[in-house]
Amino acid sequence: MAKKTTRFYCKSCGHEELRWLGQCPGCREWNTFAEVKVAAKTSHKGARGFSTGGRRSETVGLGGKVQPVPLARVASAETNRLPVEPAEVARVLGGGLVEGSVVLLGGEPGVGKSTLLTGLALWWVRQGLKVIYVAGEESPAQIRMRAERLGFSPEKEEGFHILPEVQLESLMETLEEDAGGDGEAGSTVIIADSIQTLHSENIDSFPGSPTQIRYCGGVLADFARRSGHPVFLVGHVTKSGDLAGPKLLEHMVDTVLYFEGSGGGPIRMVRAVKNRFGTTGELAVMEMRAEGLVPVDQAGVLFLSGRRGVEPGSAVCAVKNGSRVFLVEVQALVSTSRYGTPQRVVQGVDNKRVALLAAILEKRAGMDLAGCDIFVKVAGGGRIDDPGADLAIMVALASSLRERPVPLDNLVLGEVGLTGEIRQVADLDSRLREAGRHGFARAILARSEGSKPSRRKKEGMELMTVTSVEEAVALALEPTGRKAGRG
Ligand code: TYD
Ligand code: MG
Helix, strand or coil, X not given: CCCEEEEEEECCCCCEECCCCCECCCCCCECCEEXXXXXXXXXXXXXXXXXXXXXXXXXXXXXXXXXXXXXXXXXXXXXXXXXXXXXXXXHHCCCCEECCCEEEEEEXXXXXXXXXXHHHHHHHHHCCCEEEEEECCCCHHHHHHHHHHCCCCCCCCCCEEEECCCEHHHHHHHHHHHHCCCCCCXXXXXXXXXXXXXXXXXXXXXXXXXXXXXXXXXXXXXXXXXXXXXXEEEEECCCCCCCCHHHHHCCCCXXXXXXXXXCCCCEEEEEEEEECCCCCXXXXXXXXXXXXXXXXXXXXXXECCCCCCCCCCXXXXXXXXXXXXXXXXXXXXXXXXXXXXXXXXXXXXXXXXXXXXXXXXXHHHCCCCCCEEEEEEEHHHCCCCCHHHHHHHHHHHHHHHHXXXXXXXXXXXXXXXXXXXXXXXXXXXXXXXXXXXXXXXXXXXXXXXXXXXXXXXXXXXXXXXECEHHHHHHHHCXXXXXXXXXX
């Protein structure tokens, strides 16, 4: 047995240290270090080499000195994509599942990771591919039950294989025999559900520990690259971040998908946070139904549904998630604080950003928010990362403070700078098009430098351009007399 050593891992970001630290240098969180006993490194295949990628890739650099190679002489890797259905998921993967790639699917327990992958697996076997579902979480009978719910028929879907093995070395032996080779005869998709249940005999710690997760993930990733068979790794993320295993794998996989629910309802979103074979930020919106996950039509207005009428404290913006535009309602509540320290409660937007925008409102638009509690949330449990929502957040705050509503058919778009200047959002046309399609009649947005205020029309919407937050707030809260609703 190899010599044992002790390591410390940050439970929230996976940062490794030789001694315990109060604060993690990686993510700056406090009290997140956990002690793990590890066996000294044992070498495994490919440990010193790197994979050239693509099908039939070979490991180069093993033994001997590695020489620099002119980039022009490096063959470019072909990315062969397996089709994926539903198209929502294909888009998040960058247009299909790249052969030999490793995809990490993270999410809270019960969100529907196994359901999503079983659904994809059923579709692949119907296309003639083979799927090996490594079952660590559930018994084969439970997986069969789920598959039946999703429409599994034993005659048509013979390619669906269950492998109830959690011991990494024997699992790899089976995979090498069964799906090894060069994948030329048609790919086998391997689904490891979940990475937390696998354990290797080379590592002296319990399944689900950071070292086990890293090691098992690394061996499976290496297998995918050598064999050309795509591998899915399922990783549980818990709210407290206690078993933040999947984070440890992010750097060694090609694609990281996070699967999340929204507001406790049936809506599920798959988000690509890293993708070597596509753009990140793509979002697939689906609904969990009795028959499995179904893509949502009208996903573009999902975060608008349930608007009751003109109320103060609400503004709508059009945000981009990858290539898609979503109309999102930002809600704000500003009220006089009853306690010494005013509260700032934010959901769905970065709270530092809200604090910054509130400060700009005070400084540049002369609004007194100092003694106020501020609550901001995105309707429908959505989340906004797009800076183009800045102005909408500010207008929602101003609207609540002044008790004056923004008309229902108004769209507010713009990134706000520290001096209160408003900047144009990227890809304006597609945002206006989506809003126009859903009955929005007016957009308040940035005026480009030097141009005159105008009331142009575009995509069926009246464009009202502004240069400052003050101007935007005045326009948005203007009593227009119209109480026009959306279609
Ligand atoms: P599951 O895929 O087991 O979640 P995870 O693998 O992320 O832990 O799905 C969990 C929930 O999904 C479970 O509460 C039941 C529900 N569900 C449906 O509503 N419809 C379905 O068709 C299936 C298979 C599951
Ligand atoms: Mg599961």
